Amino acid sequence: MTVEQSPDYAGFSALPDVDSTARTPQRRRPRFDGDVSELPDRACWALQHLLTRRYISAETDRDLYTWVLEYRLQLTVRLSELDLVLRIVEGADVAFVEQARYESARGVKLLRREPLGTYDSILALHLAQMMRASGDQTVLISRDEVHGLFSGVLNDVDRDAVTFGARIDAAIARLTGLEILRKSRDDEDSYTVSPVITAVMTASVIAELQQQFELLLSGGTPAPQDQEADYE
Incomplete structure (x- = not known):
């Protein structure tokens, strides 16, 4: 008669966690001489649109909105260096950038979009x-x-x-x-x-x-x- 031993499930907790959402880093070709950016192209494109448009909507720009979500952390850091804040309204699937609200003697307002009358x-x-x-x-x-x-x-x-x-x-x-x-x-x-x-x-x-x-x-x-x- 053969007796099978029960597996030791307690040892599974010691195994390292695997991030199932992580992407394999992709090497990117420089876009121009002297390009040292570590952001992938899609993150750069999302950043450009965030800086030049009032908002990005998943309804009309699904790809751009998806890239904003995918690279949210990196984009937030880059924008914060310019005293800008990334806002994402997930219920409405809308992303936009606003000026950080604090007083600075040397700060410059970067969002100079065409005003509304x-x-x-x-x-x-x-x-x-x-x-x-x-x-x-x-x-x-x-x-x-x-x-x-x-x-x-x-x-x-x-x-x-x-x-x-x-x-x-x-x-x-x-x-x-x-x-x-x-x-x-x-x-x-x-x-x-x-x-x-x-x-x-x-x-x-x-x-x-x-x-x-x-x-x-x-x-x-x-x-x-x-x-x-x-x-x-």
Whole structure:
């Protein structure tokens, strides 16, 4: 009669852990003479897009967003050296970069993106509020409905109806260019609102923009058109 001995499972705990997600390091060819970067190409491309765009969305740029997640630690370190912070909103699958908020006598602001004007920012405010109220449902809005959002504005600068309407149309075009508004295939004067708006506009930003809008409603003078909405 043969008696089989039970395996000693206790010894398994002494074995080293294996990182199943780790990739085999790949050798990369220098992109130019003097290239000493240790980041792989995909991490470099992700870093370039983070620095030059307001956000990266998995919905429209799946590869870029995946690379941001894959090289998150390395990208965070590189950006921190420039006083920049990487923000990833995983629920909305959005990544973006913001300036670190601290006072420095020698610091320089690197994020000099094209600013949003007053009407751009206020339209973004309304869209963010509509998206938050809708939950997970798609928000569809027409050009006429966008103009209706500004129907109560009585500010001292844009009393001329033609100029006022042109500013609203310019805001629509601006947010369409940022892919926050997307033209409907069935009607070129209708738009769907991208869920990314809720990721890039925090509660503090919305509160600040709401104050600006209330100022316009009361007949006050709007902020200068080159004012930037600093999304957190």
